[in-house]
Amino acid sequence: MARKREFTNWIFGRELRDSRELEERPDEERAKPYVITPLGTRVRRVLFCGLVSQKNTEESMTRITVTDGTGNFYVSAFNSDFGMQSKAMADALEINDQVMVMGRVSTYQNEGKTYFNVNPEIAVRVDSVSMDYWRMKALHIARRKIYAIRMARNRPGSTVADIRDAGYSELEAESALRSIEKYPDYDLQEFESSIAAQIQPAVKEEHKSSKDFILQYIQANDTDGRGCRYEDLLAASQNASISQNELDDMLNSLGSDGEIFEVSLKRYKVI
Template identity: 30%
Template sequence: MSGSTQSGAGRREVAYRLFAAEYEDADLSYSESDEERAPNYVVTPSGARINRLFVVGVLTEVEQVSEDVLRGRVVDPTGAFVLYAGQYQPDEMAFLEATDPPAFVAVTGKARTFQPEDSERVFTLIRPETINGVDAETRDRWTVQAAEHTLNRISHVAAALDRDERGDNLRNALRETGVDEGLAAGIPVAIDHYGTTPTYLATLRETALDAVRAVAETTDGVAPLDVPPDASGDARASDLRDSGVDVGRVTDAAADDAGSDTPVTADSDTGTASKPEPADSVVQTEPVDPGGEDASADGPEDAEAGGEEIGDFDPGEYELEDETREQIEEEYGTEFQTGTEVEEPGSADVDPGTSESESESGDGAAAGSPEPVAEPAGAEQAADDEGETVEEPDDLQAAVVDLMGELDDGAGADREALLAAATEQYGADPDDVEEAIQGALMDGQCYEPDETTLKPI
């Protein structure tokens, strides 16, 4: 990719594919020029220099935050993206208003950050340019290809960490080795700003591969990206330089690491917004050119063609303190909400039918499930009195989601009833059960039709 296709005032930027977990870690935005129409970039710890991004996931929540603004929450296997559509995005607002979550969607939009006054915290969000309804196979193909691009960036950053050059010298050196202009520009900035380490890259690599394993149904959870970009550890950059950038190698590596020969296949076209179906979760991915972030795209217009395969698309927030929220509301005139905030229900207030198999399929997207906890003394005594032993689940979050499906009477499961049942059945501490519920919400395994109800996806 030439510099002319990647940057410059007035030029349409390539849309990156990356996972929500890494996007959440980003806190740097900048522009390389003082020109009025110069693009603004968000740089991630792996060096992605993003002006626009392309994501596919499950729309789990739509909320009317003001008369002219809608907020949507789109979940991928690693976390959640938050997007805001206002009066200047009428088509996107209309789509969100007409769509009943949960539904598979593809979003192309501008990468943006926001930092409240008197706060060191920076939040990422998306300003949508296009939103299209897609199907589960499209979501799965995007997941594999986003993993491929992530591994590609990891490989280049690892190689850069082993070099002596930094700053512009590193940028030029990377370009000379064939790295595309956008990534060659982003990697030195990421290393300088985040202090990205091999430990972070290794954790990001495992998260990306787990996302593919979830598509291939060879894992029940996705490793959380739970280390900061400058985390220290035993990982070595040299071990990450050949992370694999071919889709076939990515899926093979995921299957091999999981000890499974489960095929990964995908041939169907994208369609209108569809509900998550477990039968659609195994797909086969077509190989793409690993040359750069835009290797799968012919142009930005393709992202707007909702009926084409994902290979022809343009390829490529978080809990707040009260005072921080007030600052954001003053800035935007809206009730800001972060990607991980799940206390308030969405405005969609729908009750889509969800089968038991669907709720079980959601287990594959779990990330960072809490560890089993010790059985409370009261529960142990009750079990002893009945001559039985309470069996603690290996994965409390998955167990809570299964129990949620059992308690779902068609209108969802009562939250308090679920909390009580899980506490009694698994002998878990109520706080741990609540944490598991929050994790399931964050991972897109369930949503809140209202304040007292939970419904598995």
């Protein structure tokens, strides 16, 4: 019998980043565990689009960080028998490239925290239309799940059949019930706002990337010579549809790359 293809989840970085739950399948001893996200999505394979914000190439492995505006995906392509093609694909990418990546999620835990890594099956450059298409569909898929969860939260005791009868697919209904079980207090409103901000390409197109925007803002707003204030940067970033989490990730990354430094607490200068 042909093996069923593993479902590919189109999810935002934020959904994966906020995930805390894993599900081991006793019937699949050697397989990686599923990640259960706050929207109840059962994830083993993901597909996402974003901007390459970091790249580190070694002989045995290439690591890239892809930001979709809501969070980062950390992608590692290994130079193994099975991964040679995907490493070559990752090697061909450059920082600030717009990319589509499909791959398997692996997890590791450290000091009680769960980290996610994506082993790519495909990693290719895409154009802006493809990026916008992915954002639009990923947002739609997430919204349908959010609405199903809200419906189930409002009607305690709902079953898969009840949710399906309201017009959702079996997968969406199962996800809604998983979300309620595993993440009963997850803030759906805040999550929806953060991902909806990504569907305004007109705002984002003014800046080549979030990174460029942040660098430019810090440089232009070091008004008293003591560095740009974090509060000002945060307000400006949010106006440009860059979430606080994305800003924090980017500041950390710019700091490690030596492009900015923190002069004093929450004050930044471009090097």
